[in-house]
Amino acid sequence: MENVWFHVDMDAFYASVEQLDHKELRGKPVIVGGHSNRGVVAACSYEARDFGVHSAMPIFMAKRLCPQALYVTPRMNRYSEVSRNIISILKTFSPHVQQISIDEAFLDMSGTRRLFGIPRECGAALKKKVYDETGLIISVGIGSSKLIAKLASDYDKPNGLCRVSKNREIDFIDSIALKKIPGIGRIMLVQLEKYGIDSPGKLRTYTLDHLQRLFGETSGDFLYNVCRGSDPGMYAEESKSRSISNETTFESDTFDIAVIRSYLLSLSHQVAYRMIEQKVHSFTVAVKLRLDDFSLVSGQLTTESPFLSAEEIYHAAKSLVDTKWDRKRAVRLVGVGLNNVQDGEYSPQQTLFEDPLYSKKRAVEKVVSSLITEGKPLQKATSMSVRKKQG
Amino acid sequence: MKFVCPKNSLLKEIVLALDFTSQRNTLSIVSNVLLETSDNQLTIKATDQKIGFTTTIEVETIEEGSTTVFADKFLGILRALPDEHIIFEEIGEKLFIHPQNKSIDFSLRTISSDKFPELESSSKEFFSVSQKDLFEMIDQTIFAISDDETRYFMNGVYLEQQNMTLNMVATDGRRLSLIERTFEQSFPEFAPIIIPAKFLSLLKKGGTGEGEISISITDSIIFASFGSQFMYSTLIKGQFPNYRRVIPAKQPNICTIDIKKMNEALKRVSLLVENKAKRIYLDIEDGFVTISSEESDFGQAKEIIPCTYSGPSVRLAMNYSYLVSPLRVMAGNEFDLCFSEANKAVSVKPNPEKDYFHIIMPMQID
Numbered sequence: 001m002e003n004v005w006f007h008v009d010m011d012a013f014y015a016s017v018e019q020l021d022h023k024e025l026r027g028k029p030v031i032v033g034g035h036s037n038r039g040v041v042a043a044c045s046y047e048a049r050d051f052g053v054h055s056a057m058p059i060f061m062a063k064r065l066c067p068q069a070l071y072v073t074p075r076m077n078r079y080s081e082v083s084r085n086i087i088s089i090l091k092t093f094s095p096h097v098q099q100i101s102i103d104e105a106f107l108d109m110s111g112t113r114r115l116f117g118i119p120r121e122c123g124a125a126l127k128k129k130v131y132d133e134t135g136l137i138i139s140v141g142i143g144s145s146k147l148i149a150k151l152a153s154d155y156d157k158p159n160g161l162c163r164v165s166k167n168r169e170i171d172f173i174d175s176i177a178l179k180k181i182p183g184i185g186r187i188m189l190v191q192l193e194k195y196g197i198d199s200p201g202k203l204r205t206y207t208l209d210h211l212q213r214l215f216g217e218t219s220g221d222f223l224y225n226v227c228r229g230s231d232p233g234m235y236a237e238e239s240k241s242r243s244i245s246n247e248t249t250f251e252s253d254t255f256d257i258a259v260i261r262s263y264l265l266s267l268s269h270q271v272a273y274r275m276i277e278q279k280v281h282s283f284t285v286a287v288k289l290r291l292d293d294f295s296l297v298s299g300q301l302t303t304e305s306p307f308l309s310a311e312e313i314y315h316a317a318k319s320l321v322d323t324k325w326d327r328k329r330a331v332r333l334v335g336v337g338l339n340n341v342q343d344g345e346y347s348p349q350q351t352l353f354e355d356p357l358y359s360k361k362r363a364v365e366k367v368v369s370s371l372i373t374e375g376k377p378l379q380k381a382t383s384m385s386v387r388k389k390q391g
Numbered sequence: 392m393k394f395v396c397p398k399n400s401l402l403k404e405i406v407l408a409l410d411f412t413s414q415r416n417t418l419s420i421v422s423n424v425l426l427e428t429s430d431n432q433l434t435i436k437a438t439d440q441k442i443g444f445t446t447t448i449e450v451e452t453i454e455e456g457s458t459t460v461f462a463d464k465f466l467g468i469l470r471a472l473p474d475e476h477i478i479f480e481e482i483g484e485k486l487f488i489h490p491q492n493k494s495i496d497f498s499l500r501t502i503s504s505d506k507f508p509e510l511e512s513s514s515k516e517f518f519s520v521s522q523k524d525l526f527e528m529i530d531q532t533i534f535a536i537s538d539d540e541t542r543y544f545m546n547g548v549y550l551e552q553q554n555m556t557l558n559m560v561a562t563d564g565r566r567l568s569l570i571e572r573t574f575e576q577s578f579p580e581f582a583p584i585i586i587p588a589k590f591l592s593l594l595k596k597g598g599t600g601e602g603e604i605s606i607s608i609t610d611s612i613i614f615a616s617f618g619s620q621f622m623y624s625t626l627i628k629g630q631f632p633n634y635r636r637v638i639p640a641k642q643p644n645i646c647t648i649d650i651k652k653m654n655e656a657l658k659r660v661s662l663l664v665e666n667k668a669k670r671i672y673l674d675i676e677d678g679f680v681t682i683s684s685e686e687s688d689f690g691q692a693k694e695i696i697p698c699t700y701s702g703p704s705v706r707l708a709m710n711y712s713y714l715v716s717p718l719r720v721m722a723g724n725e726f727d728l729c730f731s732e733a734n735k736a737v738s739v740k741p742n743p744e745k746d747y748f749h750i751i752m753p754m755q756i757d
Binding site for chain 2: 303315347352353
């Protein structure tokens with residue numbers, strides 16, 4: 001049986017959801033991202049892309065390129081909700097849907113020809129169904145492997161439908177610039193350039209052995225495979241370790257430990273809510289600090305009992321920052337995460353001494369987490385303004 | 392400073408002293424050992440400022456004096472030298488080391504001994520206790536301590552005294568080991584303390600297991616001495632959990648099993664136990680226990696051994712290492728597995744009963 005993979009990419013996802021929900025934004029350049037000049041573009045509509053704006057670009061640059069753009073604050077809850085809807089539509093086409101981010105998924109469509117027709121027709125039907133039910137446009141790439149499918153969806157975006165048949169794969173790869181290939185980053189591009197490698201075709205003239213000597217065993221293996229259109233297993237499903245993490249860039253670089261801690265606390269809550277929502281637990285808390293010179297300080301702490309509440313995550317994160325950050329450089333960004341996330345709300349190992357305080361806090365966090373999932377507006381008590389009593 | 396001594400008599404002490412130095416910062420005085428010689432005696436001192444060690448050995452003093460050298464390299468050199476008399480001499484800021492009859496020369500940078508921190512000394516009286524008893528108490532508990540630094544108050548063994556009895560308890564929050572030993576002597580009163588695990592291993596490393604050991608306990612430090620060796624450690628500050636509360640009062644079901652058979656079965660079954668949770672199942676029935684691993688990608692292991700049991704059939708799940716470590720140090724031929732129901736605490740006791748037992752929290756069965 002022939003392997004058939006679909007890669008679905010929701011076009012300019014956040015911006016499209018905003019245009020869908022707000023008529024006045026349609027047909028206009030829309031930029032989703034923080035209002036502050038230090039933020040980055042989370043997503044932008046195709047109208048904004050015409051001005052040269054792209055995602056991950058600093059907001060101040062986007063404003064310079066496209067001053068007339070409409071700036072929108074991200075509404076992650078809404079995007080997650082729409083994403084869930086689309087994924088559930090995808091699941092009516094294949095029992096095997098692998099979501100790889102909020103706006104991307106792979107579908108294993110092998111052996112569905114009798115059910116849904118030839119891949120191209122099936123892809124068109126999928127696009128139509130998503131549009132009819134959500135009003136959103138997706139691009140679909142079809143190939144014999146996840147790699148080819150992913151490249152194909154990218155090739156024909158927006159509103160794309162691209163199928164690469166098995167015998168055309170090498171030609172297809174050759175039509176793609178190296179920098180468009182997932183897994184080839186800026187640093188590797190520079191290295192490749194050094195050896196005069198500027199296309200997949202040139203890459204194919206190197207033996208595996210040679211590539212491994214130049215780039216190391218893993219990268220060499222990756223490059224050897226990717227330029228031949230064979231999937232190096234980038235999107236292998238059994239990810240060795242899962243993690244949950246959130247990070248924030250400060251309005252301005254800071255030395256103030258109180259500010260850093262208050263962000264650690266709120267990030268710890270965000271991470272804990274996601275952990276509770278996903279019904280997982282973890283024994284490892286990690287923190288990350290980006291300093292004003294863009295250097296990275298990170299650390300992690302593994303304990304024998306799992307972190308079950310935001311409070312516990314915060315305490316670990318705080319002590320990590322205390323030991324890892326020497327306070328010689330200002331902090332630009334902080335991140336808190338859980339590594340080696342494991343399934344199950346609790347660890348099956350029972351304990352002798354339950355800390356009653358933590359069990360209560362966890363119960364509260366569970367309620368808050370479910371409210372967040374339902375999209376209820378929440379405000380932290382500490383962030384409410386207090387009016388001083390008169391007299 | 393200049394002295395001569397046989398290599399092995401010094402080596403033995405430096406091996407021990409090294410464990411009391413700080414291994415973190417090689418340029419610091421607390422990574423060094425202090426050597427001080429007078430009256431044909433050499434005093435060796437080491438401390439990382441939490442734990443400290445001093446000992447005295449016989450040497451031939453040629454010139455009195457004192458200095459400090461980097462313990463790790465000093466030990467390395469001693470180990471490498473031939474087994475004969477060695478001459479140690481400080482000239483300038485270097486300690487020259489060479490065997491009397493060979494042309495082997497080492498010199499080690501020294502740091503002046505007046506920079507060496509003062510060692511602690513006890514303000515309280517010392518009491519004697521048999522090394523054999525104390526070491527047995529350590530053996531029965533030390534494996535259960537937690538090495539999770541966030542729960543520092545469980546990183547040691549809890550020691551409390553009641554008249555003629557000493558109790559040692561250790562727990563990591565999921566299992567607990569307890570020994571209550573009654574002596575034919577009474578002890579000076581002291582409030583319960585938490586002794587760092589490292590110090591207990593150092594005591595065992597320094598001691599012979601025979602004769603007595605002298606102990607003194609102050610509010611913040613425990614001192615111990617045997618022979619010419621003297622060591623101390625600051626205690627762990629913090630509230631040890633109320634362990635009495637978690638000792639099950641009633642456990643109607645008792646399953647008696649041969650220790651050796653269980654150990655062997657655990658060894659075999661553990662080959663296929665998943666590394667993280669280390670979960671095994673014990674299916675206990677009238678007359679036999681089935682020990683099995685979870686079905687994994689690799690496969691499954693199962694072994695049936697006889698037991699004496701008359702309660703209802705039950706399945707227990709637990710981390711196998713929590714069973715292995717107490718059984719490894721348990722005396723006698725048989726042990727009792729005592730429990731009330733599947734998800735409640737399990738007790739592991741020698742049969743016939745002795746003055747120690749262990750409690751294991753099981754894992755949930757899904």
